[in-house]
Amino acid sequence: MLTDPPTPLQTVDRALEVLLSFDEYRKEWGVLELAEEFGLTRSTAQRLLAALATRGFLQADPHTRRYRLGPAIWKTAAMWERGGGLAALAEPLLADLARGTDRTALFCTPDGAYVRCIAAVDGADGPRRAHPYLGDIYPAHAGATSRAHFAFLPPPERAALLHGRPSARYSELTEVDEDALRALFDDTVHRGYAASEGEYDAASRAVAVPVFAGRRPVGSLSLVEDKTTEHEDALIDALPALRTTADALSDLLSNRPPAAPRRDWRRGHGAAPTPNGPR
Structure with missing residues (x-):
């Protein structure tokens, strides 16, 4: 006081x-x-x-x-946005994440019923596709990148997002049934992360977690890899690093001191840590 x-x-x-x-x-x-x-x-x-x-x-x-x-x-x-805004804040964290996991790291923020990529850093293998990720949009119902944000919205907002909205099918793996999508969102909240393989882009897989400003989800942080690229580890093994980075970005956006460091994810993968979010 x-x-x-x-x-x-x-x-x-x-x-x-x-x-x-x-x-x-x-x-x-x-x-x-x-x-x-x-x-x-x-x-x-x-x-x-x-x-x-x-x-x-x-x-x-x-x-x-x-x-x-x-x-x-x-x-x-407006002055802050002209100076780079959220993208400039996120890019150094994305660079560390991409370098440490050898995957492409994306930070996306909501844009209506989509999330839009505002910052992206390629992993050690370089770009995984010919055109850049920046500016790409991902629909709420298809893929981990969007689901990791929309699943954590307050229940009334999430229900309004799904109810009666036509959902395009991007591949044979895209879920379009409203009840099934609601179950996917519930499962994402329970796990604290979203994972997908070919739901939106048939050639890629992704794992994603929410990013918060205070108590409000403001976007998602995701790691993406080509399904044909071989890595020494599985994509899910990078989840602790992804969560640590999302926590750091949430701390910056919430104007709070960084949390105590977690166990170094490179030293082994034990039980999944507590999902990132408001603390």
């Missing part, structure tokens, strides 16, 4: 903490609510919100006197 009176540095930290408190569950603050949540006096909470609104980081509703995020947040976010 924050205390009064603050030093100048504490004031800055307090303002940043207020901005970071906005999420999909908390879209606005009232003065009294903020004061109670952060242990402030009413006058301090009012001055803090007013100062953020003056700079455009918050916007006050003139009727309810409640505060929401303002246009300065959009400007800051």
